[in-house]
Amino acid sequence: MTDRPELQKAMQEIVDSGFTGVQLRVHDERGEWAGSAGLRELGESAEPPADGHCRIGSNTKTFTAALVLHLVAEGRIGLDTPADDHLPEFGLDRRVTVRMLLQHTSGVFNFTGEFYDDGTFAPGIPVRGKEWVDNRFKTYRPQELVQLALSKPARFEPGTDWNYSNTNYVLARLLVEKVTGRSPAEEMRRRIIEPLGLSGTVAPYTQHEVPEPHAHAYYRYEEEDGRQKTVDVTRQDPSWISGGGDMISTTRDLHTFISALLGGKLLPAPLLAEMCTPHPKAGYGLGVFVQDTEGGGTIITHNGGITGHAALMYSTPDGRTTLTATLNYVDDAAMSLAGPFQQATQRLVEEVFGGGRTERAASTD
Numbered sequence: 240m241t242d243r244p245e246l247q248k249a250m251q252e253i254v255d256s257g258f259t260g261v262q263l264r265v266h267d268e269r270g271e272w273a274g275s276a277g278l279r280e281l282g283e284s285a286e287p288p289a290d291g292h293c294r295i296g297s298n299t300k301t302f303t304a305a306l307v308l309h310l311v312a313e314g315r316i317g318l319d320t321p322a323d324d325h326l327p328e329f330g331l332d333r334r335v336t337v338r339m340l341l342q343h344t345s346g347v348f349n350f351t352g353e354f355y356d357d358g359t360f361a362p363g364i365p366v367r368g369k370e371w372v373d374n375r376f377k378t379y380r381p382q383e384l385v386q387l388a389l390s391k392p393a394r395f396e397p398g399t400d401w402n403y404s405n406t407n408y409v410l411a412r413l414l415v416e417k418v419t420g421r422s423p424a425e426e427m428r429r430r431i432i433e434p435l436g437l438s439g440t441v442a443p444y445t446q447h448e449v450p451e452p453h454a455h456a457y458y459r460y461e462e463e464d465g466r467q468k469t470v471d472v473t474r475q476d477p478s479w480i481s482g483g484g485d486m487i488s489t490t491r492d493l494h495t496f497i498s499a500l501l502g503g504k505l506l507p508a509p510l511l512a513e514m515c516t517p518h519p520k521a522g523y524g525l526g527v528f529v530q531d532t533e534g535g536g537t538i539i540t541h542n543g544g545i546t547g548h549a550a551l552m553y554s555t556p557d558g559r560t561t562l563t564a565t566l567n568y569v570d571d572a573a574m575s576l577a578g579p580f581q582q583a584t585q586r587l588v589e590e591v592f593g594g595g596r597t598e599r600a601a602s603t604d
Contacts (some may be wrong), residue, residue, distance in 0.1 A: 243272045249583075249590050252286055255581035258568045260287035260454045263308050265591055266498070267560040272364055273490065279567075280455045281330055281469075282337035288452035290437060291492050293470045293565035294477065295550035296484040296543025298493065299443070300408050302431060304341050304526020305500055306423070307411050308510050309430050311337075315418050318513070322410060327415045328534035329410075334397040337414065341409040341525040342518055348391035349404035350384045351483070363387060364479060367572040367579055369460045371546075375475040381409045384481055401520040405483030412443065412482035423482070435499050447474045454567035456547025461572075469569055472546050481596040484545050493552045495565040499557030501539060515539055515556065532592045542584065544571050551593065 246265060253261045253276070260277030275287040278516040310316045318338045322345075323331040332346075338347040363388065364379070365371050375572040388406040394403070419426050424442035433441050441450065458472045477485035488496075495571070499505055508513065517529035528540050540553045552562040564587065570575055 241414065243269075243274075245270060245590055247274055247276070251273060251564070251587050252586065253277075253579075253583040256583060257576050258566050258579070258583070259457065260567045261564060262287050262289060262291060262293070262454070262490050262566075263587070264290075264494055265562050267591060269534060277567075278454075281457065281471075281569075287454035287565075287567065290439065290489045291565065292441075292450045292453040292487050292489055293550055293567070294449065294456065294545045294548035295482075295486050295488045295493070295552075295565070296480075296545035296548065298488070298541050298543040298550045298552050299482065299484045299486040300488060300543075301421075301500075301526045301541045301552065302422045302427060303408050303411050303415075304514065305505055306415055306427055306518075307337065307341060308417055308506050308514060308525065310415065312507050312510055316414065322414060323524040325414050328599070329389060329408075331389070332393070332397055336398075337398055337411075338525065340414075341412045342401070343396050343403050343407055343521075343523060344401055344518065345398065345404070345407055346393040346395040346541055347406045347410070348393060348403065349402070349403055349411070350388040350466070351480070353391075353394065353402075359390065363391075367480065369462070371479075372460055372472070372587040375445065375472060375479075375546075377479065378476050378480045379476075379481065380414055381481045384409050384599055385413070397527050401523065403521075403523075405480065408482040410482075413436045417596075425582060427495050431496070431505065435492075435494060435495055435504075437488070437492040440492045440496075441487040443477075443482065443485050445476055447476055449473055454548075455564070456545075456567050457569040458546050459571040472570075474547075477545070480545060483510060484486065484543050490565055493550065494561045497539070497552050497563070498558040498561055501532045501554050501556060510588065517522050524593050532595050533589065535593065538588070544580070546568075549580070550589070553588060555592070562587060 262275045317445040335345045352363040353361045427442040459469045514525040547570045549566040553562040
């Protein structure tokens, strides 16, 4: 493995900005590099395991989109057919198509709560503070999350705007279940996890544990008496986020997945092209963001964070150069690490994809 002091330095800067630990993996023209920095667990001295398991949050959406598009490729789901055709029990607006679910253009309310342009917040299920901590082992049925979302006003008319909503991906997963007659977890294993040999990836589930080895996730909240309390929230029931972000993976498996997906091993070329065609407002395709780099190239990405765990997944459009990372940290209601998180990811992206290297890698196909 080549020595990459610039990557080691970038990881250390992430830790210095307030994160507990980071695991990083890079595949590029210089080969493969993996490393970690910081702490596996607060109060201990060990670094995070180099390829430990981590809750990957919204990276789950890329897996789910690929799963739905697999069924589109088989002709079992139509991208531009009403989602209501398959899920009539919810009484969805007939204008909401499968494509709109995957691209976040349905207008359906986000069950984890909505921030409006005027600064107001409309709550959904409890996802912050002491209330979330006290309820973190509660099991939610996906239908329950959808029904809550549909009891609220839509953000906009279907297809007229863009708004990131976890509800879209709970509906997408229920669609898979309805069309195949099997659980989404089983279909994920059968169509993606097992064919790609993703041995460190756990399909959607309600079990509380993160498989060993793993770094620990934390959440900080305020007690009634005003004191700050930090708790280990590695163990939790992830059904509260459901299809919006409940999967577990590793930096190695995230690399294998995004590289195979963009390399054309999971979907036919026309569908992959649709997946990577961005909506003009947010640069979101079908389960991925499409971003331009400072070097003039393009990267395909999705990141995710879920109460003290986070995952990064970046690739050139051909799947040849990838950056995958997992982080553990102390989360809080104020999302105080949101700024450092953005700066850290930007720094890593510039290090791996900057300076025109993205363009060169993409043009060798």
